[in-house]
Amino acid sequence: MSARRSTPAAEAASGAADPRADRSRTLAERLRLIVVTDAGLAAPRSVQDVVAEALQAGAPAVQLRDKRAPARELLRLGRTLGALTHEAGALFFVNDRLDVALALGADGVHVGPEDLPVAAVRAAAPKGFLIGCSADDAEVAARAVADGADYIGCGTVFRTSTKADAGSPIGTKGLDRVARSVSVPVVGIGGITPDRMREVAATAAAGVALVGAVMGARDVGAVVRAVLGAWAR
Amino acid sequence: MSARRSTPAAEAASGAADPRADRSRTLAERLRLIVVTDAGLAAPRSVQDVVAEALQAGAPAVQLRDKRAPARELLRLGRTLGALTHEAGALFFVNDRLDVALALGADGVHVGPEDLPVAAVRAAAPKGFLIGCSADDAEVAARAVADGADYIGCGTVFRTSTKADAGSPIGTKGLDRVARSVSVPVVGIGGITPDRMREVAATAAAGVALVGAVMGARDVGAVVRAVLGAWAR
Numbered sequence: 001m002s003a004r005r006s007t008p009a010a011e012a013a014s015g016a017a018d019p020r021a022d023r024s025r026t027l028a029e030r031l032r033l034i035v036v037t038d039a040g041l042a043a044p045r046s047v048q049d050v051v052a053e054a055l056q057a058g059a060p061a062v063q064l065r066d067k068r069a070p071a072r073e074l075l076r077l078g079r080t081l082g083a084l085t086h087e088a089g090a091l092f093f094v095n096d097r098l099d100v101a102l103a104l105g106a107d108g109v110h111v112g113p114e115d116l117p118v119a120a121v122r123a124a125a126p127k128g129f130l131i132g133c134s135a136d137d138a139e140v141a142a143r144a145v146a147d148g149a150d151y152i153g154c155g156t157v158f159r160t161s162t163k164a165d166a167g168s169p170i171g172t173k174g175l176d177r178v179a180r181s182v183s184v185p186v187v188g189i190g191g192i193t194p195d196r197m198r199e200v201a202a203t204a205a206a207g208v209a210l211v212g213a214v215m216g217a218r219d220v221g222a223v224v225r226a227v228l229g230a231w232a233r
Numbered sequence: 234m235s236a237r238r239s240t241p242a243a244e245a246a247s248g249a250a251d252p253r254a255d256r257s258r259t260l261a262e263r264l265r266l267i268v269v270t271d272a273g274l275a276a277p278r279s280v281q282d283v284v285a286e287a288l289q290a291g292a293p294a295v296q297l298r299d300k301r302a303p304a305r306e307l308l309r310l311g312r313t314l315g316a317l318t319h320e321a322g323a324l325f326f327v328n329d330r331l332d333v334a335l336a337l338g339a340d341g342v343h344v345g346p347e348d349l350p351v352a353a354v355r356a357a358a359p360k361g362f363l364i365g366c367s368a369d370d371a372e373v374a375a376r377a378v379a380d381g382a383d384y385i386g387c388g389t390v391f392r393t394s395t396k397a398d399a400g401s402p403i404g405t406k407g408l409d410r411v412a413r414s415v416s417v418p419v420v421g422i423g424g425i426t427p428d429r430m431r432e433v434a435a436t437a438a439a440g441v442a443l444v445g446a447v448m449g450a451r452d453v454g455a456v457v458r459a460v461l462g463a464w465a466r
Contacts, residue, residue: 072349073347097332100349116336120308
């Protein structure tokens with residue numbers, strides 16, 4: 001089922017109940033590509049269909065994001081997505097809502113500047129629960145790590161239309177600077193497409209988070225393989 | 234500071250760090266009036282100012298509700314409100330977001346039909362954490378109680394303009410029916426004003442939750458005293 005795995009140990013680990021227990025790959029390796037959901041961009045396909053294709057092609061992480069959905073709807077969506085994601089041995093994150101993430105048995109939550117601060121999440125979350133935090137500069141990233149963030153989502157790297165409030169792009173130079181400044185994996189986000197992956201993969205970033213490039217792709221599998229291939233340098 | 238308290242035991246309990254530990258009053262007594270926040274209705278006054286007045290007049294519970302505020306803003310608002318509320322020996326609830334409630338050290342969370350289900354909240358919440366659940370009929374209320382709800386918010390009792398999606402009013406008959414059907418306190422909500430309290434207090438409900446009647450009141454203290462007085466039958 002998981003073409004990307006090359007070792008028997010990893011194959012064996014894919015059957016584990018808790019993907020966080022997969023010690024055969026580092027967290028950085030498991031964050032090479034985070035597929036972030038967007039129902040509008042996935043339409044007319046369902047988010048589930050797009051995510052299933054991405055997982056099939058080897059995407060190692062999925063983040064459920066839907067700023068407009070009430071908690072009950074997120075829970076409903078997340079039950080299907082979380083099951084799909086965990087069956088594929090990938091990590092499952094929920095954007096913003098720690099409570100929904102906990103209710104879903106997700107591996108972690110991703111928080112941004114309008115969400116709960118990392119320290120508050122860390123205090124309320126169980127041991128081993130992963131916390132991602134958005135940061136567009138080294139100072140914000142350092143504070144997030146000090147407060148307990150396990151990875152940094154760094155951007156906007158390139159100009160994008162999927163996040164209206166994204167601010168001005170930091171470019172791959174900005175991404176590289178942040179990635180070199182902290183000890184945890186840094187994942188670039190914002191406007192990243194397969195044809196820009198060579199430039200992104202040349203930075204110190206561990207991975208990328210994609211919204212539009214995957215959700216809006218005609219051939220989801222091809223995008224995922226191209227992005228994962230770019231890291232295999 | 235708290236004129237409503239009549240016994241030395243209650244006075245002593247008001248200094249306790251955790252208002253849930255106040256065993257001198259039953260939960261039903263502490264839910265006689267839940268003041269639900271609404272920044273728009275409080276304007277031009279701040280929600281904090283209105284809540285402070287309500288607490289001063291003896292309101293035994295406050296619920297922070299702001300469907301549009303991101304978590305970070307809820308946390309900021311909630312820190313002030315929670316401190317005010319706990320200083321007054323009252324219970325502090327957060328609407329919808331269990332994660333924000335936990336981060337604030339609130340006494341409980343209130344969930345409605347679009348929020349996390351009671352069972353999911355109960356599974357993720359610490360022991361003793363209070364859960365309120367909206368229900369407009371006995372069947373929904375019974376399920377919520379079976380899943381772990383500590384009280385029921387029941388309504389819409391009367392037609393109201395503060396909740397656009399409120400559905401058709403159940404009246405005091407509907408409220409009474411639900412209140413008699415479950416073992417936990419039932420709190421009427423929706424369109425309740427001081428001049429309707431005689432009718433409401435004649436039901437089996439334990440208390441009321443007020444939004445507009447307190448937030449939009451010229452004399453907040455007078456409204457709170459009138460409502461609390463109506464229960465002293």
